[in-house]
Amino acid sequence: MRVLVIDDHTMVLDMISSLLANETDMDVAVATDFPTALELLNTGRPYDLTLLDFSMPGMVGLEGLAAAINVSQGKPVAIMSGVASKETAVEAINAGAAGFVPKTMHAKSLVSAVRFMASGEIFLPTAFMETTGEKAEIHPIIKDFTQREREVLEGVCRGLSNKEIARELDLREVTIKLHMKNLSRKIGANNRTHAAMIARNAGLFTP
Structure with missing residues (x-):
């Protein structure tokens, strides 16, 4: 590259x-x-x-x-x-x-x-968009998410594994799995693939 x-x-x-x-x-x-x-x-x-x-x-x-x-x-x-x-x-x-x-x-x-x-x-990093000046408008689907849950879902949508997301956020992999479980429950996703599909269909974290 x-x-x-x-x-x-x-x-x-x-x-x-x-x-x-x-x-x-x-x-x-x-x-x-x-x-x-x-x-x-x-x-x-x-x-x-x-x-x-x-x-x-x-x-x-x-x-x-x-x-x-x-x-x-x-x-x-x-x-x-x-x-x-x-x-x-x-x-x-x-x-x-x-x-x-x-x-x-x-x-x-x-x-x-x-x-x-x-x-x-x-x-376009979510954390930057929500801490620079006025907050960016939050999509209804993730309005109840914590900041970490948004970051984890963004990582999933980028195709990262739990281990890669943990390394990027400087967290333990078990913590990422917990965030994944919580955010999946909030949006009615059966698994991480389903969560990514829901996010993409809603226009989140995509071009």
Whole structure:
């Protein structure tokens, strides 16, 4: 998997690129300015995913995103930010971004998100959407869920196993199973596959 990480902050760039490079199947390239990023995207073999800092010089917000998508050879481009609002994240998704990645994201979660987006899915973290500014409107199906139950269901919808969800949330697998049992009861699901189907049919955690 080829990943391009673009950020003008060297420390952030080094941290993210080093984290991803530790994955044996990831080949990571970097760029510290927007013109170089566009050149890399437009030449040679395409990158499976591009992570683009939303506020870097030369980006001009959604215009920069559109320019990157235009030369990405049909591959996904996701936005990273440490300061963007919930509204900006939604606007980026609507403009064609493959996802929105907060720079405060846990390392294991970031790796999972990269794999998720590279596979063609849209990533928009529930926790960020509900803690940034005003709360996002909660779908009626999960209005009685705890935050953890929402995170577990999101993981299930992303195709993660209980063990993978536990690792991502830094919890024990038995705890994930308990959350799964409780959330399944709340939505009338017979098992985790049924829970994912109900969530997807309701338009949750899907593109």
